[in-house]
Amino acid sequence: MKFILALDQGTTSSRAMVFDRAGTIRGMAQREFRQFFPQPGWVEQDGNEIWASQVGVAMEAVTRAGLTMADIAAIGITNQRETTLLWDRQTGKPLHNAIVWQDRRTAAACDRLKEAGREPLFRERTGLVLDAYFSGTKLAWLLDNIPGARERAEAGELAFGTVDSWLVWNLTGGRRHLTDVSNASRTLMFDIHRGCWDGELLELLGIPANLLPEVVGSSEVYGETTPGLFAVPVPIAGIAGDQQAALFGQACTRPGMAKNTYGTGCFMLMQTGATAVPSRNNLLTTVAWRIGDRTDYALEGSVFIAGAAVQWLRDGLGIIRSAAEVEPLAASVPDSGGVYLVPAFAGLGAPHWDQYARGTMVGITRGTTAAHIARATLEGIAFQVADLLQAMEDDAGLPLAELRVDGGAAGNDLLMQFQADLLRVPVTRPTVHETTALGAACLAGLAVGYWKDQAEIATHWQLDRTFAPTLPAERAAELRAGWSRALERAKGWAVPGEPSS
Ligand SMILES: Nc1ncnc2c1ncn2[C@@H]1O[C@H](COP(=O)(O)OP(=O)(O)O)[C@@H](O)[C@H]1O
Numbered sequence: 394m395k396f397i398l399a400l401d402q403g404t405t406s407s408r409a410m411v412f413d414r415a416g417t418i419r420g421m422a423q424r425e426f427r428q429f430f431p432q433p434g435w436v437e438q439d440g441n442e443i444w445a446s447q448v449g450v451a452m453e454a455v456t457r458a459g460l461t462m463a464d465i466a467a468i469g470i471t472n473q474r475e476t477t478l479l480w481d482r483q484t485g486k487p488l489h490n491a492i493v494w495q496d497r498r499t500a501a502a503c504d505r506l507k508e509a510g511r512e513p514l515f516r517e518r519t520g521l522v523l524d525a526y527f528s529g530t531k532l533a534w535l536l537d538n539i540p541g542a543r544e545r546a547e548a549g550e551l552a553f554g555t556v557d558s559w560l561v562w563n564l565t566g567g568r569r570h571l572t573d574v575s576n577a578s579r580t581l582m583f584d585i586h587r588g589c590w591d592g593e594l595l596e597l598l599g600i601p602a603n604l605l606p607e608v609v610g611s612s613e614v615y616g617e618t619t620p621g622l623f624a625v626p627v628p629i630a631g632i633a634g635d636q637q638a639a640l641f642g643q644a645c646t647r648p649g650m651a652k653n654t655y656g657t658g659c660f661m662l663m664q665t666g667a668t669a670v671p672s673r674n675n676l677l678t679t680v681a682w683r684i685g686d687r688t689d690y691a692l693e694g695s696v697f698i699a700g701a702a703v704q705w706l707r708d709g710l711g712i713i714r715s716a717a718e719v720e721p722l723a724a725s726v727p728d729s730g731g732v733y734l735v736p737a738f739a740g741l742g743a744p745h746w747d748q749y750a751r752g753t754m755v756g757i758t759r760g761t762t763a764a765h766i767a768r769a770t771l772e773g774i775a776f777q778v779a780d781l782l783q784a785m786e787d788d789a790g791l792p793l794a795e796l797r798v799d800g801g802a803a804g805n806d807l808l809m810q811f812q813a814d815l816l817r818v819p820v821t822r823p824t825v826h827e828t829t830a831l832g833a834a835c836l837a838g839l840a841v842g843y844w845k846d847q848a849e850i851a852t853h854w855q856l857d858r859t860f861a862p863t864l865p866a867e868r869a870a871e872l873r874a875g876w877s878r879a880l881e882r883a884k885g886w887a888v889p890g891e892p893s894s
């Protein structure tokens with residue numbers, strides 16, 4: 394019997410999971426790596442640590458499953474998206490730390506493109522908004538700030554990649570430089586309608602085309618791991634950005650189905666089938682995956698800070714010792730006591746897109762306790778998601794039947810109940826929480842015939858628990874009105890051009 398190995402390279406940790414034919418996890422390993430914050434609003438990671446941690450957990454997961462690499466039919470890759478790496482094609486060494494998706498250093502560069510009236514062009518071609526979140530301006534920053542990088546790039550000596558490209562480059566010993574369509578669609582350089590890099594956008598961003606990886610589908614055999622890396626070479630057969638992989642792993646394969654992942658940030662994606670639906674409400678239009686000749690699209694709402702706010706309670710404020718402690722602390726009070734916490738620590742993503750918003754807490758009184766702040770933090774996550782759902786339903790022109798949830802913070806029952814109360818739709822949580830890794834495994838398994846088709850894969854989805862709305866609708870509306878007022882206080886706080894912006 395064979396198995397599928399999924400590599401899930403996330404923002405805060407690298408994980409690997411071995412799945413069997415029933416979609417059950419047989420072995421798992423996880424390793425955190427360092428985050429660097431060289432200036433306020435900047436976030437970096439070391440590409441070598443990303444690779445070393447990922448390859449390390451891959452071997453560990455297989456060993457923990459009681460297997461060897463010879464038992465693995467294929468590898469599927471899924472990754473934190475937009476994070477930008479630049480490396481030397483000759484030595485394979487990164488020229489700089491990776492610039493992480495949360496990094497805001499290119500906010501002013503985005504402003505300049507907006508002021509030049511370029512936003513409609515980028516929006517139409519890429520489905521994205523001009524925001525520092527995406528890879529294009531990060532790559533331009535690297536070329537402009539590393540001495541000699543631009544000349545070397547033009548001479549064809551360098552390679553750009555998002556984390557999927559970086560992993561494939563290393564897994565294949567530098568033989569393959571590629572990215573899948575779902576990752577390419579997060580760069581601001583890719584035309585999602587034609588399915589190729591866009592020369593005009595590259596010119597506007599100042600990016601030489603010879604830096605770019607080849608764009609491939611999400612479920613096909615790209616090559617084998619380089620001899621000597623593992624005991625035997627293993628085919629690499631699936632790649633998708635982590636949010637698209639979660640959509641696949643949640644079996645949201647029919648138009649109108651949606652999932653929300655509560656990790657570092659929150660990412661709500663709705664499948665829209667073969668149609669790239671433009672958003673009227675500042676959501677993103679993105680490639681979900683390409684399987685064979687068919688490209689599926691999704692509408693996406695991206696919230697930058699969700700579970701990371703809970704980490705801040707733990708590491709910044711020290712009012713909890715572990716993320717899980719937030720739930721009993723928040724449950725020790727009946728409500729937030731009128732406190733609202735807007736976790737705009739890295740600006741605001743969809744649907745507000747305010748690069749200069751910053752974290753804000755309002756409604757504090759003499760009676761406010763750590764428990765109220767803990768509760769307001771969880772509620773702040775749910776309010777952001779409610780804003781996304783409203784925008785998404787309006788764009789799609791139909792109400793959502795249910796929201797499928799996953800990610801670390803989806804294990805928090807209090808948060809899930811409050812989420813259902815705000816959304817007024819059932820929130821459904823599957824038994825396999827690791828839907829991102831499952832999605833990557835499914836894409837790889839489909840490519841090598843391990844699973845027959847998408848219908849077979851959909852049978853892996855099993856319900857753990859449904860959270861139904863119980864709070865009266867009027868109370869939910871009052872709470873959301875309070876949230877809207879708090880949001881206004883957070884917007885536009887940082888001053889453009891000042892170090893903290
Ligand atoms: N019980 C919990 N309640 C709220 N947040 C939690 C809980 N457990 C974990 N988290 C948060 O979930 C995040 C980790 O989820 P994960 O899906 O592993 O994220 P990522 O893939 O972004 O690294 C962390 O930010 C953590 O603070």
Ligand SMILES: O=P(O)(O)OC[C@H](O)CO
Binds near residue numbers: 402472474658
């Ligand atoms: O690593 P995650 O799960 O926080 O996901 C990050 C997203 O891909 C960023 O767009």
